[in-house]
Amino acid sequence: MDRVRDPRPQLESLIPYSAKDVRADVVLASNEHPANLPSEIVDWLATRLDRFAFNRYPAPLADDLRALIAEANGLEPGNVLVGNGGDEIIFDLMLAWGGPGRRILDMPPTFAMYAIDAQATETEVVCIPRLPDFSVDADKVVERVAEGDIDMVIVANPNNPTGNLVPETFLIDLLNATDALVLVDEAYFEFSRHTMRPHMERHPNLAILRTFSKAFSLAGLRVGYLLGHEDVVRELTKVRQPYSVNAFSQWVAGKVFRERVVFQQAIRDLMRTRDTVIHNLSEMDGVEVFPSEANFVMFRVEHAPALWRDLLHNHSVLIRDFSRTPGLADCLRVTIGSEDDIQRFLDAVRDVLAARRASQFMTNGAVSRTAEGEEVAY
Ligand code: PMP
Numbered sequence: 001m002d003r004v005r006d007p008r009p010q011l012e013s014l015i016p017y018s019a020k021d022v023r024a025d026v027v028l029a030s031n032e033h034p035a036n037l038p039s040e041i042v043d044w045l046a047t048r049l050d051r052f053a054f055n056r057y058p059a060p061l062a063d064d065l066r067a068l069i070a071e072a073n074g075l076e077p078g079n080v081l082v083g084n085g086g087d088e089i090i091f092d093l094m095l096a097w098g099g100p101g102r103r104i105l106d107m108p109p110t111f112a113m114y115a116i117d118a119q120a121t122e123t124e125v126v127c128i129p130r131l132p133d134f135s136v137d138a139d140k141v142v143e144r145v146a147e148g149d150i151d152m153v154i155v156a157n158p159n160n161p162t163g164n165l166v167p168e169t170f171l172i173d174l175l176n177a178t179d180a181l182v183l184v185d186e187a188y189f190e191f192s193r194h195t196m197r198p199h200m201e202r203h204p205n206l207a208i209l210r211t212f213s214k215a216f217s218l219a220g221l222r223v224g225y226l227l228g229h230e231d232v233v234r235e236l237t238k239v240r241q242p243y244s245v246n247a248f249s250q251w252v253a254g255k256v257f258r259e260r261v262v263f264q265q266a267i268r269d270l271m272r273t274r275d276t277v278i279h280n281l282s283e284m285d286g287v288e289v290f291p292s293e294a295n296f297v298m299f300r301v302e303h304a305p306a307l308w309r310d311l312l313h314n315h316s317v318l319i320r321d322f323s324r325t326p327g328l329a330d331c332l333r334v335t336i337g338s339e340d341d342i343q344r345f346l347d348a349v350r351d352v353l354a355a356r357r358a359s360q361f362m363t364n365g366a367v368s369r370t371a372e373g374e375e376v377a378y
Contacts, residue, residue, distance in 0.1 A: 010119060010122055013119075014116065014119055014120065017113065017116060022312065022318055024317060024318035025316040026315075026316060026337070026341045026344050026345060027318050027337075028318065028319050028334050028335040028337045028342075028345055029319055029320045030320075030335065031188075031214055031294070031295055031296050031335045032213065032214070032335065033215065033270075033295075034270075034336075034337040034338040034341065035217060035266060037252075037256070038262055038263075040259075040262070041252075041256060041262070044255060052247075052248070053247065054247075057243055057247070058245060058246055058247035059247075059250065061082065062082035062245050062250045063077065064250065064254055065223075065250050066080040066081070066082050066225070068254060068257050068258065069082070069225055069227075072257070073197060073227055075227060076230065078233060078234075079200075079229065079230055079233060080225055080226070080227060080233065081226040081228070081233045082224070082225045082245050082250070083224050083226065083245065084222045084223075084224075084241075084244040084245050085211065085213060085223065085224045086185070086209050086210070086211040086225075087222075087224070088222075088224070088240070090114065090117055090154075091117050091121075092236045092239050092240045093152065093181070093226075094117040094118055094121045094123055094152075095121055095239040096235050096239050097151050097181050098118055098123030098151065098152060102123050102124065103123065103126055103150050103151055104123055104126070104152045104153065105126045105128065105144060105150045105152070105153045105180075106126070106128075107127075107128055107129070107130055107136050107141065107155065108130065108327065109134070109159075109322070109326065109327045109328050110130075110156050110159050111156050111159075111160045111185065111187075114154045126144065128140050128141050128144060129326075130159075130162070134159065134162040134164050134290065135164065135166070136155070136170060138167070138170045138173070141153075141170075141174065142173050142174055142177045145177050146177045146178065148178075150180045151180055151181070152180055152181045152182075152183065153178070153182045153183070154183045154185060155171065155174075155182070155185065156187070157171070157186060157194065157196075158191075158192050158194075158294040160187065160188070160294065161296065161298050161320065161322055161328070161331070161333040162290060163290055163291065163292030163296060164290070164291060164292070165192060165293050168194070171196055171199075172199065175199065175202075175203040175205060175206055178205070179205055182203075182205055182206050182207070183207045183209060184196045184206065184207070185209045186209060186210050187211045187213070187214060187224075188293070188294035188295060190214065190216075190263075190267055191215065191267060191270070191271060191294050191295050192293040192294060194293070195208065196208055197227065200227065200228075200229070204229040204231070204232075206229075207227065207228035207229075208226065208227040209224065209225075210224065210225055210226075211223070211224040212253050212256060212257075214295055215267055215295070216253075216256050216257075216263055218249075218252065218256060221248070221249040221252055221253065222245075223249050223253040270295055271336075273337075273339055273342055274292060274297060274336045276342070277297050277334065277336060277342055278291070278297055280346050281297070281349070284349065284350065284353060285357075286301060286302055286353065287299055287301045288301070295335060295336045296334060296336060297334055297336070298322070298332070298333045299332060299334070300329075300330045300331050301330060301332065304321065304323040304330040304331060304332050305323050307332065307349070307352055307353075308321040308323075308332055310348075310352040311345070311348050311349065314348075315351070317341075317345050319332055319334045319335070320332065320333040320334075
C-alpha cells in the first residue's frame with residue numbers, strides 16, 4: 001500500500017500541544033524552575049548511580065514514592081497515584097471519568113490540556129468561561145453541575161495561564177453541589193500555599209493534582225501525583241499504563257521529596273522576583289499586569305504578538321504568547337526565572353516598547369508633515 005488509513009475523525013480538528021522547539025538564550029515560557037537540582041542532591045545520586053538497576057522494570061505504582069507522599073499528606077498509599085507528569089494523570093482521568101457519552105465542565109481560559117484530552121477521548125466539554133477579570137463564574141458553575149449530568153469538573157488553582165486562585169468557598173459549594181469528580185489542579189501549590197487537602201475526608205469526590213515539575217526542578221523527569229479517595233485511585237489504575245513512571249524518575253523524585261525543605265529558599269526567592277516583575281511591568285506605559293499566585297505572570301499589551309516576536313528575534317528572550325486564546329487577546333505570560341534572566345526580560349520589554357513609542361512618534365510626525373506637503377515616508 002502507498003497510503004495509510006485515516007485515524008479517528010475526532011483527531012482532525014485537534015492541534016498538537018505546542019512542542020517546545022524554539023531556541024533562545026533566555027527561556028521563560030514553560031513555568032519551569034530556573035535552577036537545576038541542588039548539587040548536594042546530584043552528588044548523592046551520582047555516588048549511587050553504579051548500583052542503580054537500569055535493567056529492571058520500575059515499581060508499577062511507584063510504591064516507595066507514593067508512601068512518602070501519602071505520609072507527608074496524612075494519607076494512606078492507596079490515596080496516592082503517581083503519574084508521568086500531571087499530564088498523564090489528567091489523561092487517565094479523562095479515560096476513566098470521561099469518554100464517549102460523558103461530560104466534563106471546563107472554565108476557560110485555563111490549562112489547554114483539559115480540553116485537548118477531552119477531545120482525544122471523545123468527552124463532551126461544557127464550557128463556562130471565566131469572567132473578564134479571570135475569576136470563575138461561580139454561580140453559573142454551581143448551578144450547572146447541580147443539573148446532575150456532569151461527570152468531572154476541573155479547576156486549576158492557581159489557574160494557568162492567568163495566575164489567580166478561586167475562592168475556597170466556591171470549591172466547597174461545588175463539592176456540595178455534585179457527585180461529579182472534582183479535580184483541583186494544584187500544579188502551582190508550592191507557590192500559592194493554598195490546598196484543598198483538608199476537605200478530602202468530607203468529600204470523596206475531591207481529587208488533587210500536584211507535580212514535581214515546577215517548584216522541585218524536575219520537569220525533565222516527568223513526575224506528578226494525584227491525591228484522592230482510594231476508590232478513585234483504584235479506578236485510575238485500571239486505565240493507566242503499568243510502567244509509565246520510569247525507575248530513574250521514581251528514585252530521583254523520592255530523594256527530592258525527602259529533601260524538599262531544601263527547595264523552600266528558592267521558592268521564596270522566586271516569589272520575591274515575581275513581585276519585582278509585577279511591579280516593573282505595571283510601571284510600563286500600556287501594560288496591564290494581572291496578579292499571580294504562581295511562578296508566572298500574565299500581562300496584556302497592545303500588539304502582543306509583535307512584542308513576543310521582538311523579544312525572541314531581537315533579544316533572544318522566549319515567553320509564551322496567549323493572544324490567540326479566546327478571552328486572552330493581547331496576553332503574554334512570562335515564567336519567573338533567575339534574577340538575571342528576568343532583568344534581561346524586563347530590559348528587553350522596555351526596549352521594545354520604547355522603540356515602538358519612538359516609531360509611533362515618527363509616524364505621527366510624518367503624518368503631520370505629509371499634511372504639510374513634505375515627502376517624508378516612515
Ligand atoms: N496542570 C497545570 C495547571 C499545569 O500548568 C501543568 C504544566 N504546565 C500541568 C498540570 C502538568 O504538569 P506536568 O505534566 O509537568 O506535571
